[in-house]
Amino acid sequence: MHAKVLSTLALVGIAQAHMHLHFPPTLKGDNNPNTVGNADPFLNYPYGCCGQKAPGPCKGHLGLLGTPEGKPVASWAAGQKANFTLSGAAIKTPQFNPAGGTHYGGSCQVGFSVDKGKTFKVATTWQGNCPLRKGSNDPSTQVFDFTVPADIPAGDVVFAWTWVNREKEFNMNCAAVTITGGGKAPSPPTTPPSNSNPNSNPNPNQPSQYTLKGCQCACPSKSWTAACTCKCDSPAAKRHLVEREALALHRRTLHNEAKLNAPIRRAEVMAFNSRPNMLLEIDYSTAKCQSVGKSVELEFPNPGPDVIKGDGEYKLAKPQC
Secondary structure, three states, X not given: OHHHHHXXXXXXXXXXXXXXXXXXXXXXXXXXXXXXXXXXXXXXXXXXXXXXOOOOHHHHXXXXXXXXXXXXXXXXXXXXXXXXXXXXXXXOOOOOOOOOOOOOOOEEEEEEEOOOOOOOEEEEEEEOOOOOOOOOOXXXXXXXXXXXXXXXXXXXXXXXXXEXXXXXXXXXXXXXXXXXXXXXXXXXXXXXXXOOOOXXXXXXXXXXXXXXXXXXXXEXXXXXXXXXXXXXXXXXXXXXHHHHHHHHHHHHHHHHHHHHOOOOOOOOOOOHHHOOEOOOOEOOOOOOEEOOOOOEEEOOOOOOOOEEEOOOOOEEEOOEO
16 A cells, blocks of 8 residues: 555656755755754645645744754845755655656745744745746756845744746745844855755865766866866766866856855845735635636736846736635
């Protein structure tokens, strides 16, 4: 019977597995250093899938806040440029949570809760092309930049990511993070790790190291180099293609570092408490709102002051609520 259940979930996963928040590591995520025991086997799935009831905000993991499993995994300064990454990779229990996919886009929101999940205020909204159509399920290809609200209260808060795709599916993941600010010197920005595992390199004369597809690659540190060199143990690896990917990743890493070193934003056009709430009840059986779907991407009705426009490949439409 157990084997039959695993088989059924694996088949469902092939059709429905998607993306989840990779950085900051989501609550109960396989890459979260605070996770105890098994990771959540349904991180790549939308709400209401697989015969489950919608678990509530943050995949039902808000109860971990204030426990060792809910300790903050990143530190951001109020008003700083930050970024998050998405992943469709299988976690430690691939029978339940197989590799997912981008569904060729959708619309996303990120925001924060300063009251342990009672309310979530919008930080930034992506109207279309989220996840990125040209990206894959590798987090190094799904990096999103945003600005932490300048007037968000300092302390431990919940960072939330939501996604609605054209198949009318909703997903939400959350991470515990620390916000610094309030007149104190901001902490250095935290950059996201990815499956490529770039090593920190304090010596600018030493190359930056990357691991891609079983190959060890080196790119000149802090330089927009024209080439990277890779050594591959696997005879099946096409070294010239891996070197091309390593170069693209290296340039993206430098680009992200430059953005994260941007000046802190000191003021907001809209106060944090006046920002709209994130849209959390949509596209599952008991939700109040339903998107159009099919050939239309969601247009969030209350996107907040920071909006990233999509690429225009699909029309946008507001949901019925």
